[in-house]
Amino acid sequence: MTTDSSLLNSELQLQQQEELYQQLLLQTMGNMQTENPDSKVIRPQPGICVKTLSEPDKQKVFVNICQSNSVPPPPELSREELVELLQSEDPSGYRVPMSLGEPHTEIDNSSQGCTAYDVVINQEFFQRCQKDPLFQQFVILVSLEGLENKYSLELSRDWKVLKNRKFLGSVNEQNIRTKSRPVIQELQPQESSTATVKRPEFTLLVEPPAGDHEYLIAEIKLPGVPSSRSLVLDVGEDRLVLTARPSLFHLDIFHPFLIDQENSVAQYNKSTEPCQT
Template identity: 55%
Template sequence: MALKTDASLLSAEVQEEDTLYEQLLLQAEKEMRSKFPTPQESKQIRPQPGFCVKTRTKSNEKVFVNVCKSDQIPPPPDLSEEDLVTLLESEDPSGYRIPMSLGEPHAEVDNSGNGCTAYDLVINSKFYNKIQNNKIFMEFFMIIGFEGLENKYNLELSREWRMLKNRRFLGSITEQNIRTKSKPVIQELKSSTVSPARCSESLVSEIESTCLEPEYRIMAEPPDEHPSFLVAEVSLPEVDSARSLLLDLGEDRIVLWARPDLYHLDIYIPYNIIPEESGSQFNKNSRVLTITMPVQPA
């Protein structure tokens, strides 16, 4: 006996499945948009190095904070020193807010060869200049910055800190994505003790890239004083020839591309070099790029 197919029933089932599929797609799209900002809601910034601060956690672990600057971070309201003192003495100073971007922690090695953790904290360039020239604003900013890191990463940091000499940052500073709409990350004052409110969401999001950051090391010669030159060794195991490499040296920066979309390295270096006197050599056997960079006198 032959079976007859009810075409109208099949059509109804297909329509029902299509409707369910569309609903699932819309739900998935909503979830993705809530987790990841669209390109119109975010932009990529390249922070510039400022200064590096050393402190410790309550468990006596070393922590370094790279205070960076960017014109892409909005400035806080302009205040005079007298206005700031008046604000701090008021009962509710929470009306003054400082926009800042709190970067993810990255493991580094200090001058003694010991492991430590570094954080990148980015503020507006003009506000950066202001704290550099005013001790009260500097102390005020460091308290807010430390408490912002504590709230976001569940830390307990000592309020005793020291700005490093001859070192503008520790490790490498990476590009960051910041929101241009919705909730900006703002550290705000909570009480007369200059305590910011907890941040519910960060301005920083992980940057996705098809390129890998290669392993590298930078050596100073001589190692125990202001060096005469730096030597960077970059491991590029997938590179066959120097012809696929594009190297750009700035006074305090190394940018390297290995085409096509193999590796990308963009790091700042702790000394000002002389780019026009620098040189590089790629070893085909070891697949290591060596970059020799004379350092400007102290």
């Protein structure tokens, strides 16, 4: 019985390539897990516990609003500015950095099962909210809206702050961002004597159409735009801003979803000239 040495060499090369691939894969996964200077694991401090109900099934929901100086503070906001903000048609222009934890099952005082969520905000901002009922109501409101957007919930606005309880369950560690995401600023289109700034036609689609949505697709029609080099695109958690230079199109819209900015992608189709993100 003879052995073909060429076959043995070929199998050995394939085995070596597979081992090298596995080493590179493990190294890459290790780098992904450890090299993230913009986030870290923290154990927040208890703050207030808010009791509300889910809609329309009327199930008990508790929101633990916690505090940590590892969460970046929001922009400065006076009480007068807060009043104007709450009275405006679009109060979502002010952002409160927060970390939204995963839901966890707990037992309430009636020995009944319930769902709890942990929200972490900046400690100094939390202390300020404790001193002013208006600020406290505001931070509760934005916490509920954040949970609704992230987990596709509907929570009652008839909430109650528990007096003798700062936290329901146990304080868990959270992996939070240590740096604020870039704040989207409205881009002012450049003046031009030959062109008029227009709002482009656009379409928003979700995939899958029913159930838990995994993707939000924005298709924007940009006739006359020669290449993607003339486009400036900013994607926020719930906002999209697009400007086509010089002074052709400007789009600034909010959407009712929470977007993972770091994993967002954009494509430019030369044949149809849309910008798809």
